[in-house]
Amino acid sequence: MSDSAPLIHPTAVIDPAARLADDVRVGAFSLIGAGVEIGAGSVVGPHCSIHGPTRIGRDNRFVGHAAIGGEPQDKKYAGERTELVIGDGNVIREFVTINRGTGGGGGITTIGNDNWLLAYTHVAHDCHVGNHCVFSNNTTLAGHVSVGDWVIISGFAGAHQFCRIGDHAFLGMGALVTGDIPPFTMVGIDGHGRPRGINAEGLKRRGFDAERISAIKRAYRTLYVAGVPLAEAKQQLAEQAQHSDDVRQLLDFIEHGDRPLQR
Template structure:
């Protein structure tokens, strides 16, 4: 079907609009914007290019998508935003393009929920099936894995990574890497508070898998072992069991660029 565009929307001749797209009143779609099939753009949204958006995404009113990075080092170089399929962006979400010094691309995967007032800064990478609650904020260069939940008002410092299946509690401020499966709760500074066991159960993890993840967590955060000693304990356990979850955790630890949040 042809796209359904409100007559009060402003669409650049350089934009590419897919089939069965709906664009509401007072939207502005800029040059080098590609919008995939069946996307819904609510009223008063602004989408700036270069931005590529896959199919079946929904943007509620007043979203600002693909705007210039909020970085003083940005000098107008050509940088991009790439969004996958099936994401939902609620009211007043803001997502910035990348920077030349940061790789040039902000990238968002598939089937994520971004609730009202969420901000995703330049050069961030977001995986699949994540939930960002109201006012959750990513600074620049943050990497978010798959099935991650950020509760309301959570904030993540630049260059931090959050591993798969992690859960960040309401109002928590993350200033270090968060391994896969871990819950982080607010204190004066946020600290790990166990594994995201309930979330893992909902995703089909059985009791044996969860028990192994708990053993790895205790080695990292409860035993008092140094980080290198805890890593060796987990590596030994992974070798003995062949468990892929422990391999995911080890890969995360071995690729760290910031201190682990401990």
């Protein structure tokens, strides 16, 4: 919409119980339901639907045809009050779907700040997405998936329910994840989501120096290449973590998971 266009298109439908900041723009044929809050500077493009309870922060952009805050696609959902919370500065592209949580799964789905969710991305109920992530076209997260910060997921990749994906991980195109992906890990494009080294290029772009990257590479070899049992690998990682906060982060991730690692 141009700067001269009205803030709310005359064909848009805004429920009286929705709360929009004064400068929020809403495009043609979009629906904003009851219980929706949208912060300043946000733009809702044409043909979007946003259902509540949903809280959306500042400076978000919904490009068009996005379906946000819909009921969870879970047969156990019985109409209980659940919500979706989206932070600031996110870009939500065409036909993205993000569902609210379920009563049995914590009751909330969350999206952090400064994320890019590209066309046809699906974020299911009770997922938690961090900050600065990029989900390429057709990324699919099943219910209860947790994604850290600075994660990149390539096109047509997906994660099974309850999986965790750690900070700075990279999933290749078409990767199917059925276990936890530790921080810094790169997942292959063979369709099985197997780890294939660390996301060294991404770490360099984010200011990790050679010493930090070397420590992470050593930890990765301990976990995935050395061929030792997981218990022994964790002992070695604990020793390495004494000299590296990044290795400590990786070890903490492993120790607090309920699902097996993707190996």
